[in-house]
């Protein structure tokens with residue numbers, strides 16, 4: 001779906017009435033004219049309020065149908081199919097404009113997630129904690145993939161993971177639990193523990209924290 005939108009963003013559609021570029025919008029669920037679907041989730045629409053079709057449409061609709069309304073010019077993405085769509089007012093589609101920047105951001109994040117996922121199978125032999133951490137710290141990433149990443153923590157046995165994971169708040173409690181168990185296991189393997197007062201890593205045998213000097217007994 002996201003890739004569909006991004007493909008559409010590369011299309012340029014121009015209004016034949018006002019020569020302005022059309023805006024990509026989410027399609028309304030129903031074809032206003034005949035009750036059929038558009039066959040597309042998105043439509044390119046001329047939202048120019050100075051557009052001659054829109055300006056002259058009011059009079060035409062009043063004469064023709066006797067009610068208040070006008071037309072917006074629109075084209076179906078990926079085609080030259082076009083319609084003059086009846087609208088009741090000038091704000092008819094302003095709420096459904098596709099947020100292009102948000103889409104691009106979302107896509108960038110998604111590409112990074114895919115990259116990290118692709119590195120997971122080799123992260124052990126390459127001792128590469130990076131993709132594992134990336135996925136675990138990305139709340140928008142696929143939860144199944146994040147759980148696969150969590151399963152890599154103990155085999156990787158890298159103390160570097162402790163701080164970033166401890167500082168992250170997980171929305172998924174079962175993932176959080178897995179991560180906490182993994183962190184405990186890694187600390188144990190390194191004969192380390194976290195000071196309950198300052199959270200610094202210290203030797204498991206320490207009786208006094210070397211960082212905050214608190215008595216640990």
Ligand SMILES: [Zn+2]
Pocket residue numbers: 015016017018019020046048051052053073
């Ligand atoms: Zn126009």
Ligand SMILES: [Zn+2]
Pocket residue numbers: 195196197198199200209210211212213214
């Ligand atoms: Zn301490």
